[in-house]
């Protein structure tokens with residue numbers, strides 16, 4: 001099916017995912033965990049918890065599950081999705097499958113997590129206090145801030161170091177223990193997430209962060225069973241970027257983990273929470289060119305893909321490749337253009353200064369690498385419905401995996 005047939009059938013704009021790429025990325029993550037597991041003593045497992053925040057479409061989640069990965073949840077909705085996915089009804093205490101990673105949640109939300117029996121990871125002493133008052137004598141995980149500068153494609157997604165709202169810093173760990181012991185809470189696991197999107201040039205920063213995190217674990221958390229190193233595995237967005245070499249990450253990480261388990265016999269599992277890596281490259285957002293204008297020496301290509309459909313460019317200044325597909329054959333010169341959306345905000349820019357054949361109204365655009373933090377961050381801003389999602393199956397057929405919203 002071509003782009004125009006898809007837009008005719010499912011409406012514009014439209015998220016389209018490629019099942020083969022999705023499965024491949026899940027396999028790569030599974031292989032990553034297998035490689036680590038092989039190098040560690042037999043009693044230690046390595047689990048990959050796909051971070052649903054990147055894309056929580058149930059069809060995508062079921063591919064994740066069928067690939068042997070687990071998930072993490074960050075909201076009651078994601079918890080509900082995970083319950084559907086793993087087919088369980090009431091209490092589900094298998095932390096190999098599910099984790100609830102959160103920050104600054106209400107006591108009401110804590111009750112939901114507790115009712116469902118899912119292991120919670122709390123990220124401040126204040127939240128530990130609230131949990132402890134509600135549910136003394138229970139098990140928790142805690143999020144620490146390893147204190148290193150973190151990794152991340154934008155300051156907004158660096159989640160380690162002095163300037164972030166996340167985790168408990170080393171200086172406050174003695175107080176954490178006194179609050180935990182007041183309520184007889186057992187700290188079963190320690191977690192950190194350094195930030196989002198590291199590629200080969202940042203592997204060293206990632207490893208530095210892991211070392212700092214493990215130093216804190218060794219110093220304070222004797223008896224801990226789970227060490228969760230978070231996500232952050234990057235993908236190339238720009239044409240000159242290369243995919244992350246996972247074998248190098250394994251090579252760097254394995255000796256560090258081997259070392260830690262030698263001194264620390266209580267550790268039973270290491271966890272990771274990859275989000276973006278799995279759906280990002282499988283997804284594209286397609287839409288229509290709705291206007292062209294030449295103003296003050298700038299060519300503006302208006303599209304129906306606004307910041308409400310894909311917020312990453314306007315929120316983080318993120319780069320996505322944009323491809324033009326002509327509706328009919330015609331000649332047009334190449335020029336630098338700005339692709340923009342249909343929202344009344346100056347920041348509603350999809351891609352700046354792109355050298356392309358100047359399109360016409362009625363042509364289509366394909367925004368690449370939109371599978372992660374695309375639909376999941378889409379909104380109804382200005383009262384526009386979120387688009388449909390379609391999966392291109394292994395056999396080349398198309399499956400509607402979420403209808404376009406209808407706003408009443």
Ligand SMILES: Cc1ncc(COP(=O)(O)O)c(C=O)c1O
Pocket residue numbers: 051053054101193195196197230231232233273274275276277
């Ligand atoms: C706690 C936590 N875990 C995992 C992730 C997934 O990160 P990524 O998509 O970069 O792999 C995030 C994303 O921000 C996060 O906050």
